[in-house]
Amino acid sequence: MNTDQFPYAAPWWLPGGNAQTLWAALASRRHFGPAPTWTRSRWSTPDGDFIDVDQARHTSRSGAPLLVLFHGLEGSSASQYAVAFADFAATHGLAFAVPHFRGCSGELNHAPRAYHSGDFEEIDWILKRFATEHPGRPLIAAGVSLGGNALMRWAAEMGASAGQRVRAVASICSPLDLAAGGHAIGRGFNRLVYTRMFMASMVPKALKKLEQHPGLFDRTALLAARDLFEFDNLFTAPLHGFRDTPDYWSRASAKPVLHQIRVPALALNARNDPFVPAASLPTPQQVGRHVTLWQPGQGGHVGFPVAHGVLGLPGNVRAMPDAVGHWLLSHL
Known part of the structure; x- marks a missing residue:
């Protein structure tokens, strides 16, 4: 090393x-x-x-x-x-x-x-x-x-x-x-600036994905998501074979x-x-x-x-x- x-x-x-x-x-x-x-x-x-x-x-x-x-x-x-x-x-x-x-x-x-x-x-x-x-x-x-x-x-x-x-x-x-990074971006200034920036891009794309594939996830729950942990729990993790956000962050x-x-x-x-x-x-x-x-x-x-x-x-x-x-x- x-x-x-x-x-x-x-x-x-x-x-x-x-x-x-x-x-x-x-x-x-x-x-x-x-x-x-x-x-x-x-x-x-x-x-x-x-x-x-x-x-x-x-x-x-x-x-x-x-x-x-x-x-x-x-x-x-x-x-x-x-x-x-x-x-x-x-x-x-x-x-x-x-x-x-x-x-x-x-x-x-x-x-x-x-x-x-x-x-x-x-x-x-x-x-x-x-x-x-x-x-x-x-x-x-x-x-x-x-x-x-x-x-x-x-x-x-x-x-x-x-x-x-x-x-x-x-x-x-x-x-x-990923867990350390995911929790860090969800707190304080990071949440106000970086999380908001990413969510402003990711949520609209996810909603378009739902239009492509109706029933893919819970639209109301996604719209209520306020950080990457919640987004990954509803979208990223289940769509890519992970049980939930902790499982995704651990295995990836x-x-x-x-x-x-x-x-x-x-x-x-x-x-x-x-x-x-x-x-x-x-x-x-x-x-x-x-x-x-x-x-x-x-x-x-x-x-x-x-x-x-x-x-x-x-x-x-x-x-x-x-x-x-x-x-x-x-x-x-």
Whole structure:
């Protein structure tokens, strides 16, 4: 197990995890080169549904690595971290792709199911297809928040065979202990800001899913849900084979199985992440020798803004993709 560190320090004008999180999401500079443009492909899923995959249009040399990024809860290729990773990939001549979890590409998927934090079966067939379509490119994969937990679950489930798909994986600000993260986001400021933001996106999509599949869940109860625990209890857990929220959060968490990973894996978590309590982060004793832990004191949730320009204003979010991207490339 490695404990190499990401030497991150936040700008003086962004104190605290909430400021670092919100600035990165709402106001930061995402790219230094041209804004990424995408070619979208629709892939049929093994169960007859579909996902949409965005592949960056910038040029990459033949045989250059393909970096696959799995987004976070209600994320997409438009999320600030996806744009920043696309900029990193363009700068270094890598191919880059963002597969959208079901229902996250702007069009509701057809099946009753959606996506969840432990969706390692979905990760598996997606990576298998990328490997099949790009046989001359070594694959590296990163996952942000929810996508990172699912990716680490996949790496643990696959064991040594994961190396047949990818050279290395990374999770970024992932709630590897879902119960700890789920309870944290349901309290105080987090409940007022982040929970409300996620629910404003997730509830309308769930109601459209109910229109597709009448009787799928209790509409009145869902409309009364006020946090992710209640939402997951009514929607996410039962639709994906879990008994209830505690069962889902327990069985889908990657932290208990990190020791099973057999490919180079990086877990980056800021210790001031509002969503992911520092006390819940994995320790060196809980992971195997293939896992590297980066746990800087600052950064927020998928933030890590850095200063540039006059007086260090405004900030950009390229530091994290640069650090994670170079770590992944070092394992080719």
